[in-house]
Amino acid sequence: METVPDSVFEDGVKAFDAGDYRVAAEAFWHFLSGNEQTAEHYEWSEYYLARSFLRIGVNHAGVEYLYNVAKERKRPELLPEALRDIEKIRDLLPYDDELVDTDLLRSGDFGALPPDVKSFVEYQQGRLDLLDGRPAWAERHFDRLSRTSDDEQRVQRSALRAKLAQALAGLKSTHAQDTKVKRDTRVAAQKALEEIAASKIDDFKVKNDAKRVLAEVLFERKEFDAALKVYNSIEVPFLSEEEANLFLEKAWARYYKGDARGALGILLTLDAPSYRKYFKPERFVLKALAYKTLCHYAAAKASAREFLRRYGSSLEEVRRSRDPLTDPVVRTAAVQRKKPKRIYAFLDSLQRERDQVDRFSDEFGLATHLARIYDLKIAEVNRELDRVVKEEGIKVATELLDYEEQARLVDYEVSLEVFRRLKKGRGKKVVDQEAPVPLGSRQVYYRFDGEYWNDELHDYRYRIDNRCFGEELFE
Template identity: 35%
Template sequence: MTPRTLLAALVSTALLATPALVQAQAGGAPAAPAPAPATKEAAPAQAAPPPAEKVPDAVFDKALADYFAGNARAAAGPLYTWLLSAPRTHENYAWGQYFLARSLIDLGFTHAGGVYLSRIARERTHPEVLPRALETLRELTDRPHDEVMIDEQVFGALDLGFLPEEAGAYAHYQQGLVDLRVGNERWATTHFSKLPEGSAEASRARYALLVTRLREVKEPNDELIEDFLGLSKDEKLTRESRNEAALAVARLRYERQDYPGALEAYGLVKLPELDPGRATLYLEEAWTRYKLGEVRAALGILTTLDAPSFRDEFLPDKYLLRALIYRDLCHYLPAKRAAKELTRRFADSLEAIRAREDLTQDVRLRRAASAQGATRRAARYLEVLELEGERLGRYAGSFGGPLYTHLTKTYDLAHAEARRTYQARLEESVRKQADTLLRAAEQVRLMEYEVGLKLYERVKKGAKVVAPPEEELLSPSQVGFTFDGEYWNDELRSYRVHLESRCIEENP
């Protein structure tokens, strides 16, 4: 899709009644129900489960020693057993929750560990344990996690007056994000102003504010673009956030038809060494070079997008741009083939859209929707829950019956909720992908019609071939090799296609 398109992006209950069974008597009147047999006393209520057997504190001490000896597997089960019988007012109860959480996290059960850390944060019964729990929760937010449980219910609802500096900064940042989501930028700015200057949270807060303002303004000004440019060079942000800021600069400049500036901003995107890169980044750069008249360079980038790394990417605009380039160079038959390639490749998806089928079951649309934004985060969190749930079976013997049963229920509930959240986000995202595909298909049909007219256009006498636009040739320090179908990651951004123009110009 074009940079312009990417810029535009950010239960009833049924009552079941059982009809009464009526028996007809000989006289036609319904028979009265037989009275229930009299009993001397009411049926006893279901017996309450017996209280947990008292576990001595020595079990806690032994489990703690196992944890510090590096044996989290041996510590987890006894810690849980001790917590079942210990009163919540016990001086070590919060410590038991904390070290059980750390044991589970060390064993790869990040969600279960987050559940116990969140309990500590909500109960706030031990002032010495709380900062450690919050710091561990903050570390968990760098991975796929339960955003409602940790971001909203813990950091989004904390009393900010008593927190240590690092945890307090992250809490201010999260509460500012909550305010931005509900449209209250003034309150968000108040939270963000309390972040330590020069901290990573302060940089992330500026990025969140800029993205929010970008959605609200119709004509982005130079100041907004410069702010994004500054963030693209801020080392306190993650590489992904810096790249997103650079892409925002490129897309805003493209929108303002500053194509050289947009191309310069795309060059600011830094990828890991030998990384194949992003398909959307290459496609946007191809559109920018096309607007600059560098059609052969744009066609070279489209060749890059045929590499095996990108063949499953959802890029319907790729075929449209290829058809436009062939049309501009008057290669009309290749233009028609490029246009038809879109409808051929996405035939199943287009048919599903027109038939109004469940689009979440379409493989291409589902994959494209799951690779973006909130839907991507929900999909990754669901994958984590599935992996950790499968891993749980390997620890059934080590954990013991009570802890294993408890964790099984915990993961079943979390998986059901994560599945519901993912499905809701997927349904919304897949509709956007379907709209993108329909727009590209409509443009391709117009392209086919226009190219068809050109194919049968008569050439008048005296017409001459139009000289193609000059493009920069290889410098003496550069070497060119004929493409033989092999793709190398370090060459993906340097392909160029030599294609002569067949256009003719009529004499006046």
């Protein structure tokens, strides 16, 4: 076999340094395809080819070659740089988690590494051990991170992420029967979450995740004011599904703390067109419960039945068909779930990158090689997406049936309360009345006319009389 000379590799380096990444990629591919793996510059060519692909935006191909460099480890000096590039890709871009997490990081023994890279590997391997049900192995990785004295920002960020993973694992382990040990574990986990949320380390996502879990813990402990305070500190993209979820969690907290009007104000926000596209059927049940608390029985029954009107055809299709995804509402809701969204984002990036393949020269077979990589991966990810969407579709259908049962139960309970109030409430005083709208106040009150403005979505207030009588008829 006639080999490609080192001068081709050197030309590729010159093109790379000059910012001509397409020419560089073609040179490095020429060198790789024309030499054995024992060639002097083979691993360097793989690394430079990966970086060239990343600069062009052909990211998955770049990850494939970074994987080769990190997996084979024939050039120890390249390993830290390859792992640093992989860390950036994981944080910023859709990526092949099976290739990177399962095949590379889960089982890799990378030996001595610089502190920042070592901390990244320790955290990822600990996280993956937790997912695989090996908490003792995960603790070994996390303990090494927690003992680090290196103040480099990336090292501290990995240690903070490990601390969050440990707190979540601790909470998960306490879900079964309550014991003193489990209560102590939950207290320790809550303290860890509070420390993470207050940390000065620059990791917005981790601190935001910690706040969300902390709010849920406080909610479960019935500390609703504290939970609301934490919920209000969580930052999410404006008009996103994450914001809709946050609104709904805050509405439940307000309802359970006895602020039915506050819950109704938040639910009014979720009726805005910007949020209406998100699958949130429980809001109708919560709205009915809030109206029922204030003894607005007609409105409570209307809210419960609004759920049945909104999702009636979907419920009928779920019962009729063996495949819940035949209903468009269920399918759309399934695709919106976290795991399908992540896979779809990766598929979308693959398809966009595949369109760039034809721009490469095929003189030495690079375009053909890239087309094969992308076509195989796109087919594989499509199969995975179909499988995951089917799983989520079954979950969505089950949730829909559960909320239907709750809506019908609320409708029935409201009917009972009407007769109970007629029997026991005659002649009693009305309690918890709204103060009248003040005349000449510095605050201006506007009657809602059904028109939503995005800059007002966080500020709606719901004025509604409490029609319940003075005796304690309701819990």
